[in-house]
Amino acid sequence: xxxxxxxxxxxxxxxxxxxxxxxxxxxxxxxxxxxxxxxxxxxxxxxxxxxxxxxxxxxxxxxxxxxxxxxxxxxxxxxxxxxxxxxxxxxxxxxxxxxxxxxxxxxxxxxxxxxxxxxxxxxxxxxxxxxxxxx
Numbered sequence: 297x298x299x300x301x302x303x304x305x306x307x308x309x310x311x312x313x314x315x316x317x318x319x320x321x322x323x324x325x326x327x328x329x330x331x332x333x334x335x336x337x338x339x340x341x342x343x344x345x346x347x348x349x350x351x352x353x354x355x356x357x358x359x360x361x362x363x364x365x366x367x368x369x370x371x372x373x374x375x376x377x378x379x380x381x382x383x384x385x386x387x388x389x390x391x392x393x394x395x396x397x398x399x400x401x402x403x404x405x406x407x408x409x410x411x412x413x414x415x416x417x418x419x420x421x422x423x424x425x426x427x428x429x430x431x
Contacts, residue, residue, distance in 0.1 A: 321354035328354070332386075335401055336394045345389050353382040361410060368410050375408050 319327075329347045332338060338346060360366070360374045383402055387395055 321358045322351065325351040325354045332398075332401070336390065336397050338394070342389050346386055349382050349385050353378055357408060361408075371410050372408075375410075379408075 325347065328350050329343065332346055332350075333343055336342075356378045357375050360371050360378070363371070366374070383398075387398060390398055
């Protein structure tokens with residue numbers, strides 16, 4: 297019974313580590329393309345073109361996120377611009393039926409998570425200090 301309990305704890309710790317790992321742009325692109333292929337029933341030609349567009353998008357988003365000199369709100373704007381450009385390119389490759397399904401996918405797409413940086417943490421702390429001084 298003790299071994300089973302320890303094995304269960306080990307399993308949950310391993311799962312926690314798995315989810316904590318950052319994924320590469322290539323992994324993200326593969327995941328997105330796989331989802332688009334199933335939702336939009338892309339043919340081979342469309343799949344190849346969409347793969348290239350999505351990979352370029354994911355690399356650009358990764359570069360924006362890694363840029364430590366840019367504030368979070370500017371990063372969000374840049375990411376939205378990159379996604380908008382990619383959405384336009386992908387939509388040009390699709391049939392009318394696929395475009396409807398793609399628009400639904402775009403509206404349901406979760407936002408890109410921007411990790412907190414040292415700068416944003418310092419700004420929050422300095423902001424709290426200023427509000428305490430004003431009181």
